Amino acid sequence: MSKVTVPIDMASEQKTILGILSKRQLIYLVAGGGLIYWYVPFIFALIPNPVVGVIASVIGAAPVAAVVLILGFLRKEKFHMDYDKYLLTKLQYKTQLGNWRK
Incomplete structure (x- = not known):
């Protein structure tokens, strides 16, 4: 069986808005801007x-802009996740713990 290397990244999200923004990022920008x-x-x-x-x-708008930029555009490279998905996973961790019996 032969292996073929795909020249593009198939795992990243699609940039559908003008080729530079994804829908998730556009939602963050619109919500933060609003x-x-x-x-x-x-x-x-x-x-x-x-x-x-x-x-x-400007000082009042800076925290909202920082949160929008962190959640919408930065990635947690160690886990290959965007920060919003990473934070949701971290917040749901306690609810996924159970009592394990042998």
């Missing part, structure tokens, strides 16, 4: 000085 679009005007309105308001808005 959340930032919702609460940044409140932060900007709290501060009367426009320059300080912009700085406070």
Whole structure:
């Protein structure tokens, strides 16, 4: 039986949106962008000085942007998983433990 090497990665997710984003990544970007679009005007309105308001808005949007980038775009290479799937697996670990009898 002969072995043939496939020149492309068959295990990675398909980049269907313009060839650079997957559907999962697009959902993260839309959800994070919507959340930032919702609460940044409140932060900007709290501060009367426009320059300080912009700085406070950027600082307020940074945690959401960091979470979206980590969960949507980074991979845990040791386990060959994206971080969102890795974290879900870690959270479900306790529910999968059972009492084993010999």
